[in-house]
Amino acid sequence: MSGDRVSGACGECLARTWLIARLAGSIEIARHQRRRLREILALSNEKLIAGLAGVRASQICDELERLDVDDLREATDRAGLEAVCRHDAAYPARLSDLVDAPAALFVAGGVERLVAMAGGDLEDGPRAVAVVGTRRASPDGLEVATSLGRGLAAAGVTVVSGMALGVDSAAHAGAVVTSGRTIAVLAGGADVPYPRTKARLYERIAEHGCVVGELPPGFVAMRWCFPARNRIIAALAHMTVVVEAARRSGSLITAEIAADLGRDVGAIPGPVTAWRSAGTNALVRDGATLIRHASDALDLAVGIDSREPALPHLPVRLRDLLGEVADGRDTLAALTRSPRDVHPTLAALTELELLGHLRRAAGGRYVVVPP
């Protein structure tokens, strides 16, 4: 069953994945019934089917019996994904702390890279911090999330998030620009860039980091998949840091799961008058660690010395670049103090592009996107 490949997903786990996707429309949870969702996802295949009404159950049983897992493997290949299941040595052991651990993960960017970035258990495996928060982040929140992503990745820590608009994407963007150590956990298939507007970020993450999902290739996320996805984010990371969050926010689910798993929880404080800080300030009041910048997270949760991360200080302020149109290395060098500064400037341009402030046009030129 466990297979002798370095990575792979066994037939049982692929069938499980198929079953969850097949039942997707039946899985319904009210906002206050998050616990119920986790109970559902922890059920065995038999119990999942037993929960359905008679005729439907026997139909799904038949389909499951006739299922050709090689078809699923081929579909995975065709989608450019790799798969790894919980019976495989490459499956991140840290996910097994979840009672409802995903049976399999589909990975864009490769299982090998997933292992290098978040494989093994927490004690011995690579260090990871989840950075999550509201989709409707403030400019301040976006800046803090990007800077956290940058600082953590620069220190060799993997940045885990959900690629959602706002805080999540900003954190990934910061990491992609720096070292690429980042994992995006999608609620749907790992081959389906979601949200669509982050397709370019998706490509960059798949190129330098990983995009993972527990549902089969092509699966379009339904509402329940988002809170379910959050448990994977929490379980992959040593610590979950919430950047901005309203009182009732998906990222607080992630923080709660992290706490339940005994992982560290951190939160960026904010004005007591802002709705975006209501969730994070409440977390700190309830015992989460107050985080101000990457060093704070490195310091306390990941056990890395709090000296400034290795990333060189950007020689030009990102915003100052917005007025310029750069069309090559020479122009960039002229914009900066010395040729040595070109690399961070390119990084800054890429960051601005990922954040949607710049768009790359023909001839390698950049065009400023109006806010």
Add this chain to the structure above:
Amino acid sequence: MSGDRVSGACGECLARTWLIARLAGSIEIARHQRRRLREILALSNEKLIAGLAGVRASQICDELERLDVDDLREATDRAGLEAVCRHDAAYPARLSDLVDAPAALFVAGGVERLVAMAGGDLEDGPRAVAVVGTRRASPDGLEVATSLGRGLAAAGVTVVSGMALGVDSAAHAGAVVTSGRTIAVLAGGADVPYPRTKARLYERIAEHGCVVGELPPGFVAMRWCFPARNRIIAALAHMTVVVEAARRSGSLITAEIAADLGRDVGAIPGPVTAWRSAGTNALVRDGATLIRHASDALDLAVGIDSREPALPHLPVRLRDLLGEVADGRDTLAALTRSPRDVHPTLAALTELELLGHLRRAAGGRYVVVPP
């Protein structure tokens, strides 16, 4: 020595006060030598004098010997102040937790009121919370400070602060409007409104609460008096809440002294990108309680149920009043939903006046002060 009056200051303590004022010019501390100041203030009269150079010491000894304490008592009367010393039953026992407790306090508003608002020890005496912060507060910070002052005072808690520009005055103003339960601790004489621009607030505090100082009437504060004053603020209160503070801020001294005394310390969080929050966020990271509003402070530090404080919700938004010119109760009633709402509206107008947004003109009319 202790006297048989309900309140009063004995000759020894008045002489002590005179001596400190006499030596004021000799007391010099560098910013990093705050501990040294506290050691100086804990010295006996003899040791204080012994610390001076020979000729000057004998001159001051002579003056001290010839000192007529009745002159000091008369000066106190003339300034409209009352005095209480540490040998008096009315002296707030909670101040005795300080190794360098002030020998005497001069009080505008009356010693009886001081006793009612912060007399006795912490366990049995009236509850008090210090609200302090930067002079250069943000509009948000001012709003939070005012609202804290209002919420605490409405719940019967005394609001202690230093009447400085910014956070301090805003906290006093909130308390004055509500129930008047507030104590301003001045660095100079309690009869010298400082800063001058807060003279109107001074009057209101002296009318409904207390203004106190450890230095004799007429004394103009020198630089060292401000950190010294902070120890009195911290010692009078069950908890010190810092609203906004830079990394190196006088209000952090107050918080530190409060912590040293074993009192609770709270802080209002703020954006990690704002200098005004650097001090408060650091406090929370170091273990201070995160405070969002008065209920949080009442809840944790003062042991009062966190249900909303008794103050009725203001029926009109303060800012909405700024466009109006009210000239009497009838007009006010027309502005609000019902005659029952007149009182909070008057309170709101007074608050706006204390905050400097309105000025009272002839005929009881209000004039809007341009920002």
